[in-house]
Amino acid sequence: MLYPKNLEEKINFTKIRELLKEACSGPLGIDFVNKMSFSKDPNLIGKLLDQTDEFKKIIESGELFPSSNFTNIYPYLEKVKIEGTFLYEDEFHEIRLSLFTLSRCIDFFGEHEEEYPNLFQLLGLVNLDNTILREIERIIDEKGKIRNNASQELSLIRSQILYEENRLRKVLDRIFREAKAKGLTPEDASVTIRGGRMVIPVLAENKRKIKGFIHDESATGQTVFLEPAEVLDINNELKDLEYMERREIQKILTKLTDKLRPAIPELKRAYHFLGMVDFIRAKAKFAIKTKSIKPTLVKTKQMDWHNARHPLLEAALAHAGKKIVPLDLQLDHNRRLLVISGPNAGGKSVTLKTVAMVQYMLQCGLLVPLENHSVCTLFDNFFIDIGDEQNIENDLSTYSSHLMSMKYFTQFADKKTILFIDEFGTGTEPQFGGAIAEGILLALNNLGAYGVITTHYGNLKQVSAKNQGLVNGAMRYDVDKLEPLYQLDIGKPGSSFALEIASKIGISKDIIGYAKDQIGEERVRYDKMLNKLENQVRKYEQSIQESQKKERLLDQRMKEYTQLKETIDLNKKKYLQEAKAEAQALLAGVNKKIETTIRTIKESKADKEVAKQVRTEIEELKLEVKPEKKIVHDAVIKVIGGEIEIGDFVRVKDNGAVGEVLAVRKKEVEVSIGELKSTVKLNRLEKISNTEMKKEKKSYSKRIGFDTNAKMMDFSPNLDIRGKRGEEILPVVQSFVDDGYMLGLKDLRIVHGKGNGILRDLTRNLLRGMSQVNKVEDEHADRGGAGVTLITLKS
Structure with missing residues (x-):
């Protein structure tokens, strides 16, 4: 049972029908x-x-499926019913194309029975x-014309x-040609057709010079179109x-129509199938467009919706x-009637219409804009009271x-029953309207109905809080900004924020104070309590979001740390194994050399020359296995005395870095290095002198000179600071980049x-100022992330 009769117009479901029609391929x-309607049958809706x-x-899936020629041939079939009538070529052509589409649909579903059992x-x-x-294709060609071989007689006639x-x-x-040679025809003329007969154009002044029949003349009257007497018999024969x-x-068409007549009942059922396929595809296309799904349907009256969206509103907002x-x-059965309260323009009516639209779509057999894990149920009755129903004719x-x-x-x-009432109780004196609305609400609750009701009346909020079966709902509101959030919060009533909004707009304090006195202290406290509760809920949700964000960040860092540790442990084992293998090979070589030396000394019986030669070889072997030492000759810088001031040049005692003093603050100095x-x-x-500073720079320039081959052997593209x-x-990174650049490396x-x-910021600030550096970025998260800087040098 639906109420009122114009229910679909009320919830704007007529627009959904229009969108579905646009998605159809044919009539x-x-x-x-047009026939789609509300149903309470769970088996039908499920199907x-x-x-x-x-x-x-x-x-x-992108599978190929027929998308054209879903033609309505019912008018042709009505024509075929009459004995002695026949369909024209173009009508048979349309039937041929649609039958081919029908055949392809049947073949597709036959081949995909297991994948699409319901279809x-x-x-x-x-x-x-x-x-x-096949019979139509034998007579009608691809262009919709009768084939020459449709009958033997037709073939002879056309020949x-x-x-x-x-x-x-x-x-x-x-x-x-003869007339043209005599100048009897216009210069650019040619043979043409007039009245279905072939004629030649002749200048009007020469029309008496050629025997024949004039069929037409040009717009100016200067040319006539003449059928020569010599071809009159041929044209008559052609006619x-x-x-x-x-x-x-x-x-031929009459015979073909006669063959079609007995199959009319089967054709009607087949085209009923074809129309249903087109309709189902339109619904599927609309579902994809609106991101709709098939929810879980249950027999118990339970609605557990997640991320419900009004399809028309979503499209308008997206535009x-x-x-x-x-x-x-x-x-559910304990919370059946949801009473939504909150400020004007806060989204109460939109929420009500969204629930009504989604439920009605579901019971018309449409997929609905919800999340996959949503649970829905069906109702036998669908009642709605939305908008102004003033009736002048009935004096209502x-x-x-x-x-x-x-x-x-x-x-x-x-x-x-599921019912929807917008702005419950309004339209009359609030004191009486609220009381009547309260009585109706309790009556509907006693009847066990489900639904959504919006209101501003405080007494309805209180009744909803005290009676099982009723539940309050509030439209969320940003108390600080006094702006609606358009979020539904079930379980608590909402404030209208009337006083707060009036204050924000600029209504005087005296007027607002008077209003508070008229409302009553208890009601004002109640509204303040709702405001405070709303504010606390919002802050609590913000805290939860921040906590969740920190937890996600912590999980990510732990994951990065674990991966980095695993990488380090893996590399450590690898390097140890390589070192052990190298050491083992080196030790084996040394032992072998020593054994050979001992054997040589014994065989030579301690000959001095031989022993001397063997000792020389052992010394050379020591040099081979001895680790290389890096020798750096630092220039000795003379230090001068005196108090350090702004503009002086100084050297850091423990690492030798030199720089200029920018500022002096008690026991700390800011230095530009x-x-x-x-x-x-x-x-x-x-403190050092200006001369010593120049010497240090020259010394540094000399120290950066190196043997390319030796440096290539010693240089590592990885620097740990x-x-x-x-x-x-500073000197470490500078030297590292200079060496890499001079060795022709691309990545450090x-x-x-x-x-x-x-350290990261200092390093990257320094790198960005170097002319050799092209790009600076984080390492991959698996290999250190922001703890490692990748350097791409200029080529």
């Missing part, structure tokens, strides 16, 4: 859209949902083979027509042949570049019309760790 599917879901999978079952509607299609046309063309061409051809075609706020809804006011609806609801609602600024304790610095102080890394890697990010 057959559109007819099914419709399964069919649409299967077709949705076909579209998403395969539709083939039970079809009891039609390809006999009719004769072709012969006479060629003979006519030859005679006319000869006559036209007779054309009449014969027409009669033969009519005879405006906005996103819809999805809705979560939970109703807005409030009276609402009361008429409420009368109907209380008479016919039961446990299988190259392009790096660093703060160093005063007792770690010693973990544990170093900020001022220590610096390990500085994560920590507080100080």
